[in-house]
Amino acid sequence: MLSDSSLLIYFLALGLPLLFIIRRHALSPRAQRPAVTTQTDEKKSLKTIMQPPRDDLDPPNYDPITLEELAQYDGSDESKPIYVSIKGDVFDVTRKRDVYGKGASYNIFAGKDGSRGLGKSSLQVEDAMPDYSTLPENEMKVLDDWHSFFTKRYNIVGRVTDMPEAVSQKLSATL
Numbered sequence: 001m002l003s004d005s006s007l008l009i010y011f012l013a014l015g016l017p018l019l020f021i022i023r024r025h026a027l028s029p030r031a032q033r034p035a036v037t038t039q040t041d042e043k044k045s046l047k048t049i050m051q052p053p054r055d056d057l058d059p060p061n062y063d064p065i066t067l068e069e070l071a072q073y074d075g076s077d078e079s080k081p082i083y084v085s086i087k088g089d090v091f092d093v094t095r096k097r098d099v100y101g102k103g104a105s106y107n108i109f110a111g112k113d114g115s116r117g118l119g120k121s122s123l124q125v126e127d128a129m130p131d132y133s134t135l136p137e138n139e140m141k142v143l144d145d146w147h148s149f150f151t152k153r154y155n156i157v158g159r160v161t162d163m164p165e166a167v168s169q170k171l172s173a174t175l
């Protein structure tokens, strides 16, 4: 039987670091940063867990692509690049094959537009869908944070032409 003090030590040693990781990352990319940051704070916290923003990106290239065409860039063919679409913008994530490639942790978002799952902070395959129109405002914000995260780290190489009707309307309203 564990005494109260060993339980407390277990909690502090195992529970706190886990809570820290989840708080800083899983809820949204924004959750990594305190509400008010200096540039140095931001750099420091990003370095801990996520890749930092890049300054060597190409100008966005909105080549039209359909969801069906996008599916071939899901990492299953090593000779092809890997694409992730967010709100219809297609990002080339090939340099992170270890994260998005076949069998990797975030392969669920590869070769598709999984905006809904990103907004919901969900890794369920049924959530990785392009229709994010019914997300509540807080999840919409999470999705926008992911879009901004990717925009600062990956080249935009295309634009999905057949997003579901419900979100196409939202997208054209913001263009």
Ligand code: HEM
Residues within 6 Å of the ligand: 021, 022, 025, 026, 049, 050, 051, 096, 099, 106, 117, 118, 119, 120, 121, 122, 123
């Ligand atoms: C306990 C839960 C989680 C932990 C510990 C965790 C941890 C991490 C770590 C360490 C990375 C950096 C990987 C790398 O760059 O090599 C990462 C990236 C990422 N995480 Fe999570 N994660 C969690 C949950 C989630 C959930 C629920 C989502 C769903 C939206 C998610 C979406 C992502 C995405 C999209 C990236 C890739 C960012 C990039 O392209 O650099 N994570 N996660």
